[in-house]
Amino acid sequence: MKKWVYFFGAGKAEGDGTWRDLLGGKGAGLAEMTKIGLPVPAGFTISTEACDYYYKHDRRFPPELKKQVVDNVARLERVTKKKLGDPKNPLLVSVRSGSARSMPGMMETILNLGLNDRSVVGLAAATKNERFAFDAYRRFVQMYSTVVMGLPKEDLEHRLRAMKQRFGVKEDTLVPASGWKELVAEYKAYFREKSGTSFPDDPMDQLWGAIAAVFDSWMAEKAVTYRRVEKIGNTGDNSGTGVCFTRDPSSGEKIFYGDYLVNAQGEDVVAGIRTPMHLDEMAKAMPKVYAQLEKVRVKLEKHYRDMQDMEFTVDDGKLYMLQTRTGKRTPAAAFRMAVDMANEKLISREEALQRIKPEDIERLFYPVIDATVDKKSLASKILATGINAVPGAAAGRVVFSAPKAEEWAERGEKVILVRRETSPEDVGGMAVAQGILTATGGKTSHAAVVARGWGKCCVVGAEKLDIDYKALSMSTNGRVIKEGDWITLDGSEGVVYSEAMPLVVPELPKSYETLMKWADETRHLGVRTNADTPQDARKAREFGAEGIGLCRTEHMFFTDFEFPEKSHERQRAIQEMILADNKEARVKALNRLLPFQRRDFIGIFKAMDGFPVTIRLIDPPLHEFVPHERKKQEELAKELGISVDVVARRVEQLHEANPMLGHRGCRLSITYPEILEMQVRAIIEAAIGCQKAGVEVLPEIMHPLTLDRKELSILEQATRRVADELIKKSGIKLNYLVGTMIELPRAALLAAEIAEVAEFFSFGTNDLTQTTMGLSRDDAGRFLPDYVDEKKAGVFSTDPFQSLDIKGVGMLMSWGIEQGRKTRPKLKVGICGEHGGDADSVKFCHRLGMNYVSASPFRVPIARLAAAQVVVEERQAKKRKRISRRKAIRIHLK
Numbered sequence: 001m002k003k004w005v006y007f008f009g010a011g012k013a014e015g016d017g018t019w020r021d022l023l024g025g026k027g028a029g030l031a032e033m034t035k036i037g038l039p040v041p042a043g044f045t046i047s048t049e050a051c052d053y054y055y056k057h058d059r060r061f062p063p064e065l066k067k068q069v070v071d072n073v074a075r076l077e078r079v080t081k082k083k084l085g086d087p088k089n090p091l092l093v094s095v096r097s098g099s100a101r102s103m104p105g106m107m108e109t110i111l112n113l114g115l116n117d118r119s120v121v122g123l124a125a126a127t128k129n130e131r132f133a134f135d136a137y138r139r140f141v142q143m144y145s146t147v148v149m150g151l152p153k154e155d156l157e158h159r160l161r162a163m164k165q166r167f168g169v170k171e172d173t174l175v176p177a178s179g180w181k182e183l184v185a186e187y188k189a190y191f192r193e194k195s196g197t198s199f200p201d202d203p204m205d206q207l208w209g210a211i212a213a214v215f216d217s218w219m220a221e222k223a224v225t226y227r228r229v230e231k232i233g234n235t236g237d238n239s240g241t242g243v244c245f246t247r248d249p250s251s252g253e254k255i256f257y258g259d260y261l262v263n264a265q266g267e268d269v270v271a272g273i274r275t276p277m278h279l280d281e282m283a284k285a286m287p288k289v290y291a292q293l294e295k296v297r298v299k300l301e302k303h304y305r306d307m308q309d310m311e312f313t314v315d316d317g318k319l320y321m322l323q324t325r326t327g328k329r330t331p332a333a334a335f336r337m338a339v340d341m342a343n344e345k346l347i348s349r350e351e352a353l354q355r356i357k358p359e360d361i362e363r364l365f366y367p368v369i370d371a372t373v374d375k376k377s378l379a380s381k382i383l384a385t386g387i388n389a390v391p392g393a394a395a396g397r398v399v400f401s402a403p404k405a406e407e408w409a410e411r412g413e414k415v416i417l418v419r420r421e422t423s424p425e426d427v428g429g430m431a432v433a434q435g436i437l438t439a440t441g442g443k444t445s446h447a448a449v450v451a452r453g454w455g456k457c458c459v460v461g462a463e464k465l466d467i468d469y470k471a472l473s474m475s476t477n478g479r480v481i482k483e484g485d486w487i488t489l490d491g492s493e494g495v496v497y498s499e500a501m502p503l504v505v506p507e508l509p510k511s512y513e514t515l516m517k518w519a520d521e522t523r524h525l526g527v528r529t530n531a532d533t534p535q536d537a538r539k540a541r542e543f544g545a546e547g548i549g550l551c552r553t554e555h556m557f558f559t560d561f562e563f564p565e566k567s568h569e570r571q572r573a574i575q576e577m578i579l580a581d582n583k584e585a586r587v588k589a590l591n592r593l594l595p596f597q598r599r600d601f602i603g604i605f606k607a608m609d610g611f612p613v614t615i616r617l618i619d620p621p622l623h624e625f626v627p628h629e630r631k632k633q634e635e636l637a638k639e640l641g642i643s644v645d646v647v648a649r650r651v652e653q654l655h656e657a658n659p660m661l662g663h664r665g666c667r668l669s670i671t672y673p674e675i676l677e678m679q680v681r682a683i684i685e686a687a688i689g690c691q692k693a694g695v696e697v698l699p700e701i702m703h704p705l706t707l708d709r710k711e712l713s714i715l716e717q718a719t720r721r722v723a724d725e726l727i728k729k730s731g732i733k734l735n736y737l738v739g740t741m742i743e744l745p746r747a748a749l750l751a752a753e754i755a756e757v758a759e760f761f762s763f764g765t766n767d768l769t770q771t772t773m774g775l776s777r778d779d780a781g782r783f784l785p786d787y788v789d790e791k792k793a794g795v796f797s798t799d800p801f802q803s804l805d806i807k808g809v810g811m812l813m814s815w816g817i818e819q820g821r822k823t824r825p826k827l828k829v830g831i832c833g834e835h836g837g838d839a840d841s842v843k844f845c846h847r848l849g850m851n852y853v854s855a856s857p858f859r860v861p862i863a864r865l866a867a868a869q870v871v872v873e874e875r876q877a878k879k880r881k882r883i884s885r886r887k888a889i890r891i892h893l894k
Contacts, residue, residue: 004050005068008034009042009079017304022047026098029324036303038296041313041320042079043093044072046211054215061211069207085203089126090119092136095210097217110147110210112140114203134180135172141187141199144206148213149195159186241313244279244293246301249309249329252336252509256297258310292319300324305347306355307337331360332509339511349518350872356515358839358862359391364512365455365858366392369490370502381497383487384476386437386462387781388494389448394435394457395488395500398481400469402429406564409433416487418474420467421778422447424624428559428567430456435489437496439465442781443802449766449834450555453530453856455539457491461781465496516544516864523867525845526852528612529860530832533561534603540857544864547611547698548604549762549854550832553679554620556600557593570596576640578622579650583674590678597679601686610696614762614832614854616741617679619704621664623654660770665705666715666740673718680722688730699736702762706740709753716757741832743767748816755820755827762854763813765833765841769800772809777801801834804841810848817848830854839866846870 006014006023008031015023017032027045034040046065053062077083082091095110115123115137124133142160145151160183164170167179188199200206244258260282283290293312296319300308309327313320329337338352347355369378396414399405402425405417409432417433419426421440430436430450435457438447442461451458467474472483479498481487486500528549529540533556537548557574560566570593577589604613627633628651630644637644656662669676680701687697701719706712716738727734739760742748748768751761770777775784780801787795796805804810813831820827830852835841837859843866845853855863 001064002049002062003068004047004062004065005044005072006031006047007042007044007072007075008040009076011035011037015045022049024048024098025325026096026323030322032303033300033321033324036299038299038321039292039319041322042076044069044076051215059212059216069211070204073204073207084114084207085116085119087118087122090114090122092123093207095207095214097214110140110143110213112136113144113206113210115140116201116203119203130177131175131180134177134184135175138180138184138187141184141191144199144210145187145191147217148209149191151191151194155190156187159183159190239313239315239317242279242282242311244297244310244312245307245327246297246310247307247327247333247337249307249327249333252329252333252340252511254340256294286314286317289314289317289319296321302346305341305351330506331363332506334360335364335509335511335515339514350522350875352515353519353522353865353868353872356865358866361861361865362391362858363492364506364508366390366457366491367394367503367505368492369393369488370504373501378497378501381499381501382495383479383481383498384462384465384496386459386465386494386496387441387443387448388491389441389443389445389460390451390456390458391492392455392457393488393490393492393501393503394433395486395503396434397484398474398487399429399433400467400472400474400483402426404483405429405433416489418465418467419447421445422450424554424558424620425627427555428564430454431559431561432564435459435491437462437465437487437489439463439467440781441778442784443799443834445778445781449856452834452837452858453532453536455856455858457489459489459491459494459496462496463782516861519865519868520544522871523846523864524871525842525850525867526830527860527863527867528614528830528852528854530836530854530856531604532556533600534607535561536857537604537607540860541607543857543860545611545857545860547852548608548613548615549830549836549852550702551604551613551615552619553597553615554618554625556597557625560596562599562603566596572636572639574625575627575636577675578626578654579640579642579647586672587674587678590674594678594682597682598686598689601683602689605686605690605697605699606695610698612698612700614700614702614739614760614830615679615683616702616704616832617666618668618675619665621654621656621659621662622668623651623656623659626651626654660767660776665743666703666711667705669703669715669718670711676715676718677722680719681726684723684726684734684736687734687736688726688732691732691734692730697734700760701736701738702741702760703739704741704764705743705767706754706758707744707746707750709750709757712740712754712757737828739828741767742813742816744771745812748812751816752819752823755823758820758827759824760828760830761816761820763816763829763831763833765804765809765813765831765835766801768812768833769805769809772812773800773805775800798840803838804835804844806844810844814848817850837862839863839869842866843870843873 011034013031013034015028015031016035017028019031020028023031023045030040050062050065073084077091080091082089084091092112092114095113097109120133120137124130127133142156145156146153163179163183164175167175169175191199200209240260240262242258242260244256247254248257256279258279260277260279300310304326307327307329308324310321311323313322334356338355341347342349342352394416396416398418399408399415400418402417405415406428408415414434416435416437417429418437421438422430423446427450436447436451438460439462441447445460448458448460464476465474466476474481481498488497488499488501526546527544528547529545530550531537531540531548532552558567558571560570573589573592577586580586580589627636633647634644637647683699683701687699690697703712703715719738723736737759739758739762740754741762741764743764747754766777784799786792788799817829829850831845831850832854836853837855839862842853842863846867853863
């Protein structure tokens with residue numbers, strides 16, 4: 001006969017802490033605590049398999065379950081020396097839910113089951129506390145009515161408030177026994193009125209109703225457990241309940257942290273019905289119980305080797321542990337606990353590295369909405385939701401154009417730049433904005449990529465926003481926000497709020513530097529950054545970057561980050577070049593742009609000070625650099641002294657049906673070699689200047705979107721012709737590399753040929769994912785959630801623009817590296833897409849044997865940690881393999 005029920009109590013338990021999938025987190029924790037000798041009330045757990053059966057068989061229980069439950073109830077009665085429903089010494093139990101993974105508040109609980117009109121009298125006599133007995137009875141009737149029968153909770157709460165008004169009291173603890181008796185009668189009458197049946201009097205009927213209700217509360221999920229608890233814990237001032245943590249979950253400090261309520265039941269602590277006392281107060285009021293709880297704290301943390309979140313109850317001076325689980329913690333606390341526990345020899349340094357999650361690191365560096373803001377008030381201010389592109393929070397006044405953002409920021413205003421989508425033309429406004437909000441796009445759209453690089457809060461894909469540029473307003477669900485109105489972005493959750501919320505900046509814990517040092521000592525993979533400005537480069541160095549893996553030169557065409565007032569000169573120079581109708585005019589315009597690019601490169605080389613800098617030559621199509629609005633076209637024409645029709649005609653000529661696969665990247669350098677020559681000249685002249693000034697430089701010139709060996713050969717020769725001539729004239733020795741981005745499947749497939757020319761490969765996984773999967777990263781956000789959602793399509797387990805598609809894109813990368821190194825064994829290989837800051841993708845790059853990954857500055861620490869974690873994982877796998885082999889040998893010898 002299949003086993004559905006597992007008992008625990010009297011120092012013995014069926015199962016242990018490793019049985020989470022079968023017993024759920026609570027059930028497994030109770031079994032484990034029982035086995036290690038902690039005071040745990042006896043009970044039994046109905047397995048998750050029973051819940052699974054329940055849903056697969058049209059909400060019917062397994063046929064063997066009834067007998068097993070009856071047998072275990074009898075066993076529980078023997079252990080407790082109490083009887084369910086007994087009028088003299090009744091056993092009261094709780095039916096509680098649990099799952100393999102902690103889901104606080106998501107499932108139902110029913111307390112005090114077993115009470116009826118007879119047993120409540122016995123409970124009052126046994127506890128010598130009639131008020132407590134009838135309070136427990138009304139709680140049970142209330143919970144059973146709402147959980148099992150689904151009656152409106154507010155109707156019952158209304159009756160509770162009315163009763164307290166009649167008795168002239170505000171607190172539950174001041175209600176006399178007569179008040180609770182009166183309320184029980186009211187509740188039962190209401191139950192009969194709404195359900196058409198009397199409130200169940202038989203405890204076993206109550207029990208089966210409760211079991212079904214708890215199963216139903218989890219709906220289609222399969223991880224529900226049933227737990228029974230012997231004591232109630234609110235029989236007087238020598239009793240109560242509490243929740244505590246073995247360390248402070250906010251700071252990570254090694255102090256006993258928690259709350260305790262005298263004369264209360266468990267849900268009172270969570271519900272906030274009463275103000276709890278700190279554990280220090282419990283130490284004074286119940287020193288013996290507190291001392292026992294302190295021993296439990298030490299024992300549990302030593303046993304689980306992690307911070308524990310514990311529930312306990314005290315009944316007439318006796319402590320019972322109800323639950324333990326690994327406690328949730330703030331990012332700062334996660335770092336401190338990991339480092340402290342390693343220093344205490346509770347865990348190893350390798351385990352400490354494994355304790356930190358990528359999101360723990362990300363949230364260390366960004367402002368957040370102050371946690372003291374009332375949650376209900378916050379929810380009422382939600383204006384729109386989108387995709388959480390860059391974490392953190394930002395508050396500012398709404399502006400709808402980049403020039404307006406720059407203008408307002410210049411006068412000291414905090415602004416949020418709101419656009420349907422962004423382009424390189426908007427980077428000036430993006431740079432000065434507190435945050436960026438777009439109605440379209442996904443996590444790898446232009447707005448997301450640029451914002452992530454700068455560490456700016458960003459929400460994209462808020463598709464319900466109707467943005468009207470002419471009216472300078474946006475609307476959603478009938479609410480209108482005008483230019484100048486305050487909004488707040490929560491980039492961690494992808495939420496937009498209609499007011500300015502208070503923000504706080506988390507303090508970086510000292511343990512962060514310690515743990516990251518351990519990570520650097522462990523990892524093999526290099527970590528660079530994607531940076532386009534000296535400021536970005538310096539910030540990335542602070543975050544531990546060992547070079548630049550992607551410097552996007554096109555951003556330099558539009559914005560002067562050191563002298564913003566000179567940005568206009570750059571913009572006009574590139575636009576003049578694009579509008580030129582002959583090579584001579586183009587060269588003239590490019591010569592105006594040359595000193596700007598050279599100055600930017602000097603700043604970047606100085607910031608990196610000897611670390612390699614990979615510079616990508618122009619990549620976007622030219623149409624992104626010209627104005628598309630008539631008014632701006634007129635302004636440009638007037639400034640250049642040409643007809644607006646000439647401007648409009650050129651803009652129209654540059655229009656492409658599919659610009660992502662159009663005239664861009666190295667194709668521009670083939671068509672307009674003068675652009676390549678200007679950029680290479682700026683790079684090499686900057687490098688020569690730095691070298692002469694004593695700054696070590698290692699430039700790597702990268703051609704984007706290559707698809708053929710011959711194509712790259714033409715570009716490589718042109719690059720070396722300019723570079724070598726400048727180096728020769730300078731009279732100094734300067735090493736530089738010429739390589740390519742691998743962004744097209746054809747380039748990956750022909751890697752062996754391309755490596756004959758390229759000295760390094762950098763996988764541009766943003767575009768490689770687009771071209772391999774036939775997905776536009778800017779448009780896929782509209783339907784990709786359905787592809788990731790298991791309840792809909794479930795085609796992908798994760799967004800392929802966030803975490804590498806190992807099966808498809810990963811296979812091309814593997815082939816490309818293998819073939820490239822067959823031709824050039826010491827070929828340097830890296831990755832510079834957004835995947836360079838994704839932990840799982842970083843681990844995959846390590847396994848491929850890459851030399852480095854490159855991530856946006858604020859994600860550099862994530863890459864450093866992930867690169868260390870994968871080394872630890874490989875060591876652990878080898879260790880398990882050795883142990884398994886030794887076991888196999890022993891078995892063979894036997």
